Amino acid sequence: MKKLGTLFILALAALTVYSCKQEKKAANFLPGSTGSENSLMVVMDNSLWQGEVGEKVREVFAAPAVSLMPEQAILTLTQIPPEVFKGATTHARSVLFVQKDTLTIAHVKRDVYADPQNIAVVKGKTNAEIVAGIEKIGKEAITAFKAVEIAAVQERFNRSLSKETAIEDELGVKLTLPSVYRVGKQEKNFVWVDRQIPKGNMNIIAYSIPEKTFTSDSTFVQDIVKLRDSIGKKYVPGPDAGTYMMTEKAFAPYVFPAEIGGRKAAEVRGIWEINGYPMAGPFLMYIINDKPNKRKLVLEGFTFAPNTQKRDYMFELEAVLKTLEFSNETEMASK
Numbered sequence: 109m110k111k112l113g114t115l116f117i118l119a120l121a122a123l124t125v126y127s128c129k130q131e132k133k134a135a136n137f138l139p140g141s142t143g144s145e146n147s148l149m150v151v152m153d154n155s156l157w158q159g160e161v162g163e164k165v166r167e168v169f170a171a172p173a174v175s176l177m178p179e180q181a182i183l184t185l186t187q188i189p190p191e192v193f194k195g196a197t198t199h200a201r202s203v204l205f206v207q208k209d210t211l212t213i214a215h216v217k218r219d220v221y222a223d224p225q226n227i228a229v230v231k232g233k234t235n236a237e238i239v240a241g242i243e244k245i246g247k248e249a250i251t252a253f254k255a256v257e258i259a260a261v262q263e264r265f266n267r268s269l270s271k272e273t274a275i276e277d278e279l280g281v282k283l284t285l286p287s288v289y290r291v292g293k294q295e296k297n298f299v300w301v302d303r304q305i306p307k308g309n310m311n312i313i314a315y316s317i318p319e320k321t322f323t324s325d326s327t328f329v330q331d332i333v334k335l336r337d338s339i340g341k342k343y344v345p346g347p348d349a350g351t352y353m354m355t356e357k358a359f360a361p362y363v364f365p366a367e368i369g370g371r372k373a374a375e376v377r378g379i380w381e382i383n384g385y386p387m388a389g390p391f392l393m394y395i396i397n398d399k400p401n402k403r404k405l406v407l408e409g410f411t412f413a414p415n416t417q418k419r420d421y422m423f424e425l426e427a428v429l430k431t432l433e434f435s436n437e438t439e440m441a442s443k
Contacts, residue, residue: 214241308413
């Protein structure tokens with residue numbers, strides 16, 4: 109009897125292992141997701157799209173992105189009815205599925221039809237319930253969509269990587285840079301890399317500041333502006349003598365909590381301008397608490413592209429900055 113019991117346990121264990129392998133194998137067969145950067149496929153009946161439900165979807169998921177000029181939505185929406193959502197259409201990277209149903213649910217599902225993929229599902233018995241579900245899930249869904257879009261952009265970087273080491277040499281950190289970026293300026297504790305784009309350029313600057321910088325929460329935004337303006341005056345000249353990059357005077361930057369490279373940080377979004385010259389554009393800045401190295405690390409991306417939509421340019425810069433890795437803490441801490 110003991111022998112039979114042992115055989116039964118071994119058979120059950122083997123079956124469990126086989127089932128797990130089969131599940132993993134099936135998961136690995138998911139096709140790769142598709143879609144343009146920052147695009148969202150909205151699956152819902154045309155009647156819902158044309159009414160109050162569609163208005164709420166556009167209000168939440170196509171809201172203006174922060175600090176872009178000209179104004180541009182955070183996501184580009186493409187609506188299709190449910191009967192069209194089949195075959196290759198289901199491989200879209202970011203999907204919002206909205207439907208009238210006997211159930212009332214609002215949640216985000218991962219890798220259902222493709223990998224990577226996020227599908228936000230909102231169902232309700234009435235329009236009011238669906239609208240409430242969209243409001244409830246909106247922030248979580250946008251965060252999920254943005255994460256999968258960032259990952260897709262970062263994956264694209266791997267096709268052709270830069271061999272530049274200036275940022276690591278000066279600051280002891282690594283960024284995954286596409287090969288199109290070039291070092292434009294390298295000085296002690298300051299690096300500027302950029303790439304050319306139609307009608308302009310995309311830029312990243314990196315430097316460190318003392319750990320005790322920004323001691324007052326009440327003046328945090330003003331102190332950020334002072335820092336940016338001083339760095340711009342010292343390192344980022346404008347086209348004419350005496351001109352330099354500064355923070356747009358008419359618009360205070362937006363500040364959000366963030367985490368970059370495993371460190372707590374402040375995310376700052378705003379508009380830059382050239383002091384004394386008609387040039388301006390959006391910037392994204394991360395101020396990172398690098399306690400192991402007893403400093404604050406500052407990474408900033410900014411774009412110059414007149415009369416051009418800049419959302420995807422800024423999104424690429426964000427994706428680059430979010431590849432941050434601290435490569436040599438001991439050496440930097442001892443400097």
